[in-house]
Amino acid sequence: MVKKSVITLFTVLLLFILAGCQGDSDQTKAIELKLAHNLPLEHPVHLSLAEFARLVEEKSSEEIKVKIYPNAQLGSEREVIELTQTGAVDLAKVSASQLEGFESDYSIFSLPYIFEDYETYEKVMNNEKVTDKLYNQTEDIGFIALTYYNAGQRHLYTKDREVHDVNDMRGLKVRVQPSQTSVQMINAFGGIPTAMDYGEVYTAIQSGVIDAAENNETALVGNNHGEVAKYFMYTGHQIVPDMFIMNATKFNQLSDDHQQVIKEAAQESTLYHEDVWAKTIEEQTEIAKDEMGVNFIEVDKTPFIDAVQPLHEQFAKDEKTKEIYQLIQEAKQDE
Ligand code: GCU
Known part of the structure; x- marks a missing residue:
């Protein structure tokens, strides 16, 4: 009997000691940030986010760790923006087109042919007046933007027909991102827009629910759309960045040093991304051509413009967009 109570006492003591140790290790435990996005593991944006995670760990001496949930594991882009607002997710990579539904300034990126070419786009994306306006203004709705990743130019691709002119767009059912401006764009081209999440596009083309979609070249190989869509027209109608956002409260709770780590890692991963992107587009275009039989077609952009x-x-002139429209035009002229 005595023996039994000694053992019990010993066990209780041991649990207390263990609980104490647990408490200590909790204080030194790394901060873990959850990062969600909807792209596959081989996608250049995923690789750049992995580089961000690596840089954060290195720069914070492992005081911050980033766990990435790719492939829309935590939901569609719209869902992960909402999860980032509430703080259920700390970091997310989402298309600027999707952010249009949350902050109207982001609609500027879905305005077709707002940028003449990639160089102009890059100049604007690195203009401080533009980033100052865009990046922090969503703080009151729960998130800030840390940086952007180049997501190429968006082009039209169809299941089974060539498109050379807006006349060929008549009656064409085209998937667009859930963005009012993208819907207006396809209407202006004369097609029939259907807004849906990225994850639904493959089956929608395959089953004939839509005839076409529009995206950068990675959609063909990384998301296998080249299996079901055989004509890729270089319309270059949009250059929409992928935005990297963070829950505002989570960011503000970090120490100054940790905030600096996050900002630096974000900026460096954007630079790292440029090479990865260029290399991937080249490789995947070849694979789409040679292994998937996709036809790449140059078109005269004039009728689309x-x-x-x-x-x-x-x-x-619209009250909601005129300020950002003007700012972008000025940023294009800035030296
Ligand atoms: C791009 C972008 C994705 C987005 C997709 C889409 O590929 O990188 O973030 O989801 O376009 O068209 O939905």
């Missing part, structure tokens, strides 16, 4: 002029006029 002309068709969306009314949309530009609307953006230039």
Whole structure:
């Protein structure tokens, strides 16, 4: 009996000691940040996010760890923006087109042909007046932007027909991102827009629910759309960045040093991304051509550019968009 109570006492003591140790290790435990996105593991944006995670760990001497949930494991882009607002997710990579539904300034990126070429886009994306306006203004709705990743130019691709002109767009059912501006764009081209999440596109093309979609070249190989869509027209109608966002409260709770680590790692991963992106586009275009039999077609952009002029006029005068429209035009001219 005595023996039994000694053992019990000993066990209780041991549990207390262990609990104490647990308490100590909790204090020194690394901060773990959850990062969600919807792209596959081989995607260049995933590789750059993995580089971000590596840099954060290295720069914080492992005081911060980043766990990545790729492939829309935690939900569609819209869902992960909402999860980032509530703090259920700390970090997310989402298309700027999807952010349009949360902050109207982001709609500027879905305005077709707002950037003449990739160099102009890059100049604007690195202009401090633009980033100052965009990155922090969503703080009151729960998140801030840390940086952007190049997501290439968006082009039209179809299941089984060539498109050379807006006349060929008549009656064409085209998937767009859930973005009002992208819906307006396809209407202006004369097609029939259908907004849906990225994850649904493959089956929608295969089953004939849609005839076409529009994206950068990684959709063909990384998301296998090249198996079901055989014509890729270089319309270059949009250059939409992928935005890297963070729950605002989580960011503000970090020490100054840790905030600095996050910002530096984000910026460095954006630079790292440029090479990874260029290399991937080259490789995947070859694979789509040679192994999937996708036809890549150059088109004259003029009729497409002309068709969306009314949309530009609307953006230039609409109360919600005129300020950002003007800012982008000025940033294009800045030295
Ligand atoms: C791009 C972008 C994705 C986005 C996708 C889409 O590929 O990188 O973040 O989901 O476009 O068209 O939905």
